[in-house]
Amino acid sequence: MAESKAITPRAVDFSAWYNDLIMRAELADYSPVRGCMVIRPNGYAIWEQMQQALDRMFKDTGHQNAYFPLFIPQSFLAKEAQHVEGFAPETAVVTHGGGKELEEPLVVRPTSETIIYAMYAKWIQSYRDLPVLINQWANVVRWELRTRLFLRTTEFLWQEGHTAHATEAEAEAETLLILNLYRTFMEEWMAMPVITGPKTDSERFAGALRTYGCEALMQDNKALQAGTSHNLGQNFAKAFDVQFQTAEGGLDYVWSTSWGVSTRLVGGLIMTHGDDKGMVCPPRLAQWQVVIIPIWRTDEERAQVVEAAESMMKELRGAGIRTTTDKREIKPGAKYYEWESRGTPFRLELGPRDLAQQSVMLARRLGGKEAVPMAGLAARLLQEMTAMQQAMLDAARARRDAATLRNPKSKEEFIAFLEGNGGFVFAGFCGDPAVEAEIKARTKATIRCLPDPEFRSPEAPTTCIWTGRPATVEAVWARAY
RNA sequence: CGGGGCGUGGCGCAGUCCGGUAGCGCGUCCGCUUUGGGAGCGGAAGGUCCCGGGUUCAAAUCCCGGCGCCCCGACCA
Known part of the structure; x- marks a missing residue:
């Protein structure tokens, strides 16, 4: 019985561990459609935390969000030679709509450069229109032959930034700005250390001048490309005729960039930090940073403990700590296992004994359990979260360096x-x-x-x-x- | 697309070789007892045995033909 609930240990079979963990933590599930996954609330919440942090960073560096269509005329892809070569084999194509065959098939976007540059051609006339700094949060489809939950699925969620600049130097600066922004996010939010640098030609994005990447090392010592930032040069500008009048009165093609990270990051988070008990989520990305588990025997105790838990939750939330209370009618031990498998950073066990002593049992996801006074609890937890975030980055870096x-x-x-x-x-x-x-x-x-x-x-x-x-x-x- | 495995209650499987009443574990629901690390007992619900055809008195089981999924290789955020 205990065996049926256990996650396959990493040392036995890393892939099985990865899949077991995702199922146990209810992060995602297989869908009726081949190669596609359903991101369940626990998994989606992590993605939302990632989105919030990244979106803030994009906006703080002058970018704006927009939205471009899911469908791209098939002819658009063909306009950039390398691009079509790179992506055509893995596109899904819509040939019928409303019961009729379409005059021109529509490609479900594998990435949006082409449709975005078609619009930039209309919007950009003068150097005064530059730079254009746009990001979109979207889904894309790539018909992959072999898929894995979060790491490679037929449809995935991502953000794609697309910028246009007046000079090559500006475009290069933007490419590196974003590369560095990604690195900061991966290290400071995900606690996942990365190596940055340019890719060789064989790994370059189809249509780019140069591609830079953030590379992380997973616990099975395989690398994960966690994010890429491309300097597209004038390739797409020329393909889509995105020209502008320069300050000097000449005519030039814009210099552009594109960059993206995807729901693959959730897979990276799992494989960087997860252990044989399940997910370990860094506090900054956790849906719930703290879960309170009330413990009772009698109805009377229950009333008291739940009331105390709720006032504690209110206090912690007031301090900006994402806190929830698990009041379900199941045994406390079952709750411990469940919240551990989801990676919740801290658990507070609150029972009659604790109430009597005005303290609470603090259990850390990384290990260790102790009674702490209720007074000053929020400040203590804020400290604990900072320490855990740092400890996770340090541990991940040490693992990587050892490998x-x-x-x-x-x-x-x-x-x-x-x-x-x-x-x-x-x-x-x-x-x-x-x-x-x-x-x-x-x-x-x-x-x-x-x-x-x-x-x-x-x-x-x-x-x-x-x-x-x-x-x-x-x-x-x-x-x- | 090549190689391997598998389709049986929600999930995981047994049963298939050798045709004869649809079975187990987990989960779910109800009741009582429990509750500080995955509870116990009692009761209950839940199945076109992947699809189509064939053989047979009789098919989850045998035969033929499909479909789907998973794993291993060549392409990929």
Whole structure:
């Protein structure tokens, strides 16, 4: 019986653990449609917290939200050669509407560049119209062959920013601004450390000049691309004829960017912090940061304890702490397991004994349980939340660093690491795409990014780990989701 | 698209080889006793056995043909 309720341990089968956890915590469920998932309230609440934090950050940096249609004329996709090549194989296409065949099929957006640039062409005439800084929260559809809850589903939710600028430098600055914004969000809200840097050509967004990414390492030592920011150059501007009159009186194409993060982040959160008891949610993203569990035997006790719980909840909410009370008629132990599996950061157990002592039992999701006085409880919890948020980031960073190999001595060590427990490998690379492909074929590892300066090794590698030729860059390899 | 597995109450499965009354666990509902780490006992509800065809007195079971899902590989936020 206990076994049927248990989550498969990570060490036994990481994939099974991941699926079990999502089902137990009721984050999502499979839908009747192949490859699509239903995001349940517990999972959606996390996404909403993410949305709120990111949306604030976007707005604080001058961006505005807008909404563009779900359907894109099929011909639009074809206007940018690389873009159509990249996305056409995985689009869903609507051929009929209202019982009639459409004159032109409509693609369900896999991403919105094309329809957005068609509009920008109308809206932008002068350098005075620039920059355009727009974001949209939307769903997109990509007909993936293999899907996994949150990580890769046929339909997913995301935000996509699309900006247009007067100069290449401005576009590059915007691309990096967002990359850094994503990094801040991932580290400070998700407590998920990332490595940032440009992608190689093989991993570049279809139609972009350059793609930058945030790469996180999951507990099974596989990398997760958590977010990308693209400098599109003038590629889409030229394809959609988005021109403007410059301050100097000339005519130029706009320089543009696009960037996005998706509900995949929820999967990243799970695989970064989850344990064998279930989800562990960082306080800043938790739907409920604190759950109060009233404990009683008699109806009389129940009345007293519930009343105390409600006044405690009111006080904590007043202090800005997202608090709920679980008053259901089931045994307290059952509630503990349930809230733990959902990752709720703190649990307050409140029974007659506690009332008598004017204290409450504080149980942390990361471990540890102690009686704390009711007086000053809110301040104490605020402290606890800050500490937990930091502890989670520190722990995740320590795990990642422990699974990172820098400057392997030989090609053999490089291969053995990737084929063993895996993780990030920092090593020299000659820059040859054929070598990159060969490494992928041999090890299943790809270059996650060319790390930004702060992530690079103290001593720059001098030779390519694969060919022994002079290294042009340091690269980070890993097997990835 | 190649390889493997599986479709039986809400969920997980047994039963299929060898045809003969539809079964178990969990969950759900009701009652009583419980309640500080997943409660116990008693009672109850709930099934076109994936679909279609065939063989047979009789099919979850045998035969033929479909469909769907999951896992492993090539593409991907």
